Amino acid sequence: MNTPFLPATRRAVVGGLAVAGATALAPVELLAKTASSAVRPFRVAIPEADLTAMKRRIADTRWADAEPATDDSQGVRRQTLEPLMRYWATGYDWRKVEARLNALPMFVTEIDGLDIQFIHVRSRHEQALPMILTHGWPGSILEFLKVIDPLTNPTAHGGKAEDAFHLVIPSIPGFGFSAKPKVTGWGSDHIGRAWSQLMLRLGYERYVSQGGDCGSVISQRMALQKVQGLVGIHLNMPAVVPAEIAHVMAAGDPAPASLSAKERYAFDKLEAFYRDNAAYAAMMNTRPQTIGYSLVDSPVGMAAWMYEKISQWTYSGGDPLKVLTRDEILDDFSLYWLTATGASAARIYWEDHSNNFNARGVIDLPVAVSVFPGEIFQAPRSWAERCYRNLFYFNEASNGGHFAAWEQPALFAQEVRAAFRTLR
Structure with missing residues (x-):
């Protein structure tokens, strides 16, 4: 069923943020619904004060010392993160x-x-x-x-x-x-x-x-x-x-010999993920509130937590700037920071409390x-x-x-x- 739209003007407070009155599009029949089911523009x-405060907190970061490892095996490298954070504080809009x-x-x-x-x-x-x-x-x-x-x-x-x-x-x-x-x-x-x-x-x-x-x-x-x-x-x-494959992985046993080439490739990729890169999920599955304090208190701490996964999960060889602009990455970081949703977003892991790759x-x-x-x-x-x-x-x-x-x-x-x- 197609829903007609007409201009409408509203003001609301959503998620703790003031929504300025402005012309938007709203469904005709929905405007007449009860308040609980209404669709509001x-x-x-x-x-501006929130943006100023964000940039100030980034600039005032107390940085961890640079990692002794010569690669990212200990996490996001300071030489990678610091220039991006400097731009976030001084050039990002x-x-x-x-x-x-x-x-x-x-x-x-x-x-x-x-x-x-x-x-x-x-x-x-x-x-x-x-x-x-x-x-x-x-x-x-x-x-x-x-x-x-x-x-x-x-x-x-x-x-x-x-x-x-x-x-x-x-x-x-x-x-x-x-x-x-x-x-x-x-x-x-x-x-x-x-x-x-x-x-x-x-x-x-x-x-x-x-x-x-x-x-x-x-x-x-x-x-x-x-x-x-x-x-x-x-x-x-x-x-x-499949359940039997998930059981083998959980037990730390070797891949079954019966797997096809593509199944074995998937098994190996997941095994490496669980071994080297799944600690974030274990934390959010079990203690999202504990990590959440850091995610809503430190913009650089939050950015490092998220950037690691963006760099690993983009098809970029570990350099997400090959496929995303730095503004696109910082748009995402800023959205989480300005809405203070680092902890509340992490809680969906706790709510599901399951391995989201398993059938x-x-x-x-x-x-x-x-x-x-x-x-x-x-x-x-x-x-x-x-x-x-x-x-x-x-x-x-x-x-x-x-x-x-x-x-x-x-x-x-x-x-x-x-x-x-x-x-x-």
């Missing part, structure tokens, strides 16, 4: 990304007592397929800014009108401009049900879901729960590790998978077919990593278009 308006966000139709609505902020961009093509895009950690809605136009306006980007999508891009609770849960229970199952409620509230009775990282988990939970309106999902980090059940709904070469592990088709009874699309992309939409927007858009072509 949203604008970002970070006070948050207002550019703020203006970019405010040029988009953004809204907020209350679901289960929590304000959810989201971008909602409708295609001009009437038969566009509604899709909800979900980010992950340490990402944000900023991951998707470069794919909005290719997906909503495909004819301007080498696609066809029948490839168009209406896009809903929410901030996960506790991330960015969405409110922070004050009670436990906001894990991926709950978020998945909230996303269904959001799509139905916007008038979309038939829609698809796409996600990587946390967004992949949420999309899969939506499919497992068969939430209302969902007709299919696309994943760029599928959780498909959690067999999904009957249609599933599409794109495997990117820089992902934490490359899911083999054989494992995906065991988890997804209706695996209608599977492709190994030629470029891109964990943050596929952020790193390779054109390729990501191409994958999503191809994936959902048969579900329209």
